[in-house]
Amino acid sequence: MRNSSSARVFAVSVASAVVMVSVVVRLCLLTSGAFAQGPSIPAAPATPKRPVTDEYYGVKVTDDYRWLENWDDPEVKQWSAAENARSREYFDHLPSRPAIKERLKQLVAASSAAYYELQFRGGTLFAMRYQPPQQQPALVALHSADDPASAKVIFDPNAAAGKGSTAVDFYVPSLDGKYVAAALSENGSEDSNARVFEVATGKELADIVPRVNFATAGGSLDWKADDSGFYYTRYPQGNERPPEDANFYQQVYFHKLGTDAKRDAYVIGKEFPRIAEIQLRTSDDGRWLLAAIGNGDGGEYAHYVMDSTGKWTQVTHFEDGIVAVKFGADDALYLLSRKDAPRGQILRLPLPHLVLDHLNLDQAKAIVAESSGIGADESARASIENFVPTPGHLYVIDIMGGPSRVRVFDGKGHALAAPPLPPISAIGQVVSIGAGDVLFYTSTFIEPPAWYRFDAATGKATPTALFETSPVKFDDAEVVRDFATSKDGTRVPVDIIRRKDTKLDGTNPTLLTGYGGYGISTKPYFVGSETRIWLDQGGVFVFANLRGGAEYGEEWHKAGNLTHKQNVFDDFIASAEYLIGRKYTSPAHLAIVGGSNGGLLMGAAFTQRPELFRAVVSFVGIYDMLRVELDPNGAFNVTEFGTVKDAGQFKALYAYSPYHHVKDGTAYPAILFLTGENDHRVNPMQSRKMTARLQAANGSDRAILLRTTASAGHGMGTALDEQIEQGADVYSFLFAQMGIEYTPATEK
Numbered sequence: 001m002r003n004s005s006s007a008r009v010f011a012v013s014v015a016s017a018v019v020m021v022s023v024v025v026r027l028c029l030l031t032s033g034a035f036a037q038g039p040s041i042p043a044a045p046a047t048p049k050r051p052v053t054d055e056y057y058g059v060k061v062t063d064d065y066r067w068l069e070n071w072d073d074p075e076v077k078q079w080s081a082a083e084n085a086r087s088r089e090y091f092d093h094l095p096s097r098p099a100i101k102e103r104l105k106q107l108v109a110a111s112s113a114a115y116y117e118l119q120f121r122g123g124t125l126f127a128m129r130y131q132p133p134q135q136q137p138a139l140v141a142l143h144s145a146d147d148p149a150s151a152k153v154i155f156d157p158n159a160a161a162g163k164g165s166t167a168v169d170f171y172v173p174s175l176d177g178k179y180v181a182a183a184l185s186e187n188g189s190e191d192s193n194a195r196v197f198e199v200a201t202g203k204e205l206a207d208i209v210p211r212v213n214f215a216t217a218g219g220s221l222d223w224k225a226d227d228s229g230f231y232y233t234r235y236p237q238g239n240e241r242p243p244e245d246a247n248f249y250q251q252v253y254f255h256k257l258g259t260d261a262k263r264d265a266y267v268i269g270k271e272f273p274r275i276a277e278i279q280l281r282t283s284d285d286g287r288w289l290l291a292a293i294g295n296g297d298g299g300e301y302a303h304y305v306m307d308s309t310g311k312w313t314q315v316t317h318f319e320d321g322i323v324a325v326k327f328g329a330d331d332a333l334y335l336l337s338r339k340d341a342p343r344g345q346i347l348r349l350p351l352p353h354l355v356l357d358h359l360n361l362d363q364a365k366a367i368v369a370e371s372s373g374i375g376a377d378e379s380a381r382a383s384i385e386n387f388v389p390t391p392g393h394l395y396v397i398d399i400m401g402g403p404s405r406v407r408v409f410d411g412k413g414h415a416l417a418a419p420p421l422p423p424i425s426a427i428g429q430v431v432s433i434g435a436g437d438v439l440f441y442t443s444t445f446i447e448p449p450a451w452y453r454f455d456a457a458t459g460k461a462t463p464t465a466l467f468e469t470s471p472v473k474f475d476d477a478e479v480v481r482d483f484a485t486s487k488d489g490t491r492v493p494v495d496i497i498r499r500k501d502t503k504l505d506g507t508n509p510t511l512l513t514g515y516g517g518y519g520i521s522t523k524p525y526f527v528g529s530e531t532r533i534w535l536d537q538g539g540v541f542v543f544a545n546l547r548g549g550a551e552y553g554e555e556w557h558k559a560g561n562l563t564h565k566q567n568v569f570d571d572f573i574a575s576a577e578y579l580i581g582r583k584y585t586s587p588a589h590l591a592i593v594g595g596s597n598g599g600l601l602m603g604a605a606f607t608q609r610p611e612l613f614r615a616v617v618s619f620v621g622i623y624d625m626l627r628v629e630l631d632p633n634g635a636f637n638v639t640e641f642g643t644v645k646d647a648g649q650f651k652a653l654y655a656y657s658p659y660h661h662v663k664d665g666t667a668y669p670a671i672l673f674l675t676g677e678n679d680h681r682v683n684p685m686q687s688r689k690m691t692a693r694l695q696a697a698n699g700s701d702r703a704i705l706l707r708t709t710a711s712a713g714h715g716m717g718t719a720l721d722e723q724i725e726q727g728a729d730v731y732s733f734l735f736a737q738m739g740i741e742y743t744p745a746t747e748k
Contacts, residue, residue: 039093041703044695045082054626057647061626061660065692069627069685080688083706087729090705094732096742101728108132108724112469113148115451118431118439122177124199125433128168135164135719139171139182141199145439145451145464154180154197167717169213172230173199174223175286181221181230183213188713189678190215194232196257209261211235215680215714216247216633217277225286229256231267233278247632247680248274252291268304268312275636283327288351290325298639299323299519299557305333305359313359315349320361328389330411336384341370343553344384346396367413368396379405383553385521386430393436393456397427399521401493401552402545406430406440408456417459422447424479424495426523439464445497445524446474470528476500477535484544484578487570493545494575496584497527499535508540509738510585512576516546516568517597518640519557540584544575562642563652569604576605576612587612591734595619596682596714603658603690606669615737616671617730620682620714623690625657626650631683662693667700670737672730676712684708702737
């Protein structure tokens with residue numbers, strides 16, 4: 001997954017959407033019968049049309065709902081409140097909703113603790129620990145992955161804010177493990193201040209560093225070796241730049257512990273682009289600082305290294321095709337290159353002994369070659385997704401159309417024993433813990449995830465005590481991996497979760513999801529108890545690995561970005577047609593779900609093929625592609641989507657922009673839009689305008705609903721209680737629209 005903030009959060013958003021869908025699915029038993037929407041829905045609020053016409057390259061485009069973009073207008077807030085009240089009236093009269101909400105609470109309470117975002121520094125293992133039914137994950141330190149009882153809470157957002165409004169956006173321990181700096185934000189805003197905690201006592205220091213993170217360029221920090229302070233990403237403050245640039249021009253500053261942040265020193269960044277996205281990393285020995293600079297969200301990176309004297313050297317440029325750089329334990333940089341190698345190769349570049357007198361990318365040597373890409377076997381098309389250098393070993397994580405594999409090499413690129421993985425599984429994270437050993441997190445669709453330790457000396461993997469448990473089993477279920485054929489003949493992988501005795505008679509209620517953007521891949525994750533009852537009643541759950549992701553490397557990504565974005569929608573529609581053609585389901589039984597970039601996917605799918613779907617759930621989506629770049633985060637997306645300032649890119653954007661392809665009198669499926677007032681990644685006006693346009697145009701009697709959450713943003717940092725409320729709304733909506741009746745059942 002890319003470091004770019006937009007891409008990272010888009011990925012989290014769609015994963016959250018898919019999990020939420022599957023959570024609701026587990027709640028009900030399916031019974032046959034006529035489809036019904038449940039209680040009648042109140043009339044939509046009056047939404048006047050106030051046309052505004054723009055002209056692009058001789059094309060006149062009229063926007064009737066431009067006025068809904070202005071959240072500072074009391075009329076817009078009144079309209080949004082009326083839409084929320086209308087949706088609330090509908091949800092609260094769905095007879096299944098109270099039981100669904102209660103079941104969600106029970107399932108969450110029965111879930112085990114989950115550990116993620118592990119880091120190992122100073123002999124201490126740090127992690128975010130989510131322990132239901134807490135509202136937010138807590139930051140903890142452990143002696144080892146085999147001793148979860150040793151976990152000591154360093155910072156608990158649940159104690160800091162009773163309603164769960166505070167969230168940890170990211171954290172970084174000092175190199176010796178003495179301190180932890182954490183970026184904290186409120187109400188899903190991602191507008192973070194850095195706070196510092198002493199690990200041994202959990203005591204918070206007086207230091208507060210403002211605006212180290214935001215939704216546009218994200219944020220990062222890392223420590224100086226002597227614990228005297230940390231380098232961090234800083235946004236413009238005060239009157240340093242005009243208001244329209246407040247969330248751009250990210251730079252690197254240094255904060256000395258115990259001093260006022262107003263005295264922090266500039267380090268580097270004045271020459272970086274307006275849409276720079278910076279990630280920082282200190283080498284394990286503290287001698288070097290790496291700054292990775294993303295050119296917006298399109299996948300181009302430049303890298304700079306600072307030596308112990310404070311001298312910076314630019315190692316790579318945007319055009320070099322180096323997408324990741326990491327420090328090795330052997331005084332070398334390891335680089336993931338896609339230059340003339342779209343599936344990736346690993347290069348090694350020696351570092352000077354002490355200072356950067358000279359560091360030339362031409363001196364880098366390939367030690368892990370690109371896969372051949374030849375043959376039908378997906379392993380031949382494997383793309384390097386990530387890598388972790390450790391003392392004496394190099395771990396390479398490949399993606400093969402969605403599932404993962406791990407390869408292990410020595411320092412010269414010779415293959416060594418590697419841990420075996422379950423079929424159709426994914427690697428979520430690999431953490432170096434010293435002596436060449438690593439911890440790695442793996443998951444499948446139907447087995448709970450777990451952390452394993454890989455012993456480099458013996459070449460064996462053993463489970464740790466950091467594993468998740470589920471109250472249900474999937475012994476009678478299977479994952480079928482197949483391929484749909486897209487419009488241009490491209491084979492598109494689909495992962496189908498079903499019971500082994502599923503009958504292909506076209507009547508199975510089916511949930512289809514996808515993403516297709518930013519080079520972010522749709523990978524296996526444990527669907528858990530939420531899918532158990534769905535499968536018991538003949539339901540089918542499907543993931544499509546669309547172009548625009550990186551399931552087969554950078555070529556797969558570029559085939560679905562910029563002017564090629566329509567390929568993503570063609571792939572998704574082909575996946576739906578595959579399910580119908582193979583008689584898994586039918587349009588009357590097919591629902592789709594997606595979030596953020598996946599919300600754009602939803603909008604394109606139902607505007608291009610409205611007859612293909614019965615119901616749609618779209619989280620924090622983008623719909624007006626001609627206006628998105630005018631928002632701060634939208635400007636970062638130009639390198640992925642394109643811009644209306646380019647004639648060719650405008651033509652492509654206008655050709656699929658969902659908002660501009662809503663047609664009056666068309667019978668649309670039932671649609672639920674969800675957004676958050678504090679979303680700084682996708683402007684909530686996107687959902688407002690799309691809702692208004694569809695309510696005016698819809699030729700069917702199916703519900704078009706808008707749900708706006710005042711205490712949430714793009715999805716990160718949302719309190720558990722709100723997630724449960726949202727889940728109950730989403731699934732009672734889906735059940736009502738698809739004719740699914742809730743009946744209490746015993747979980748397997």
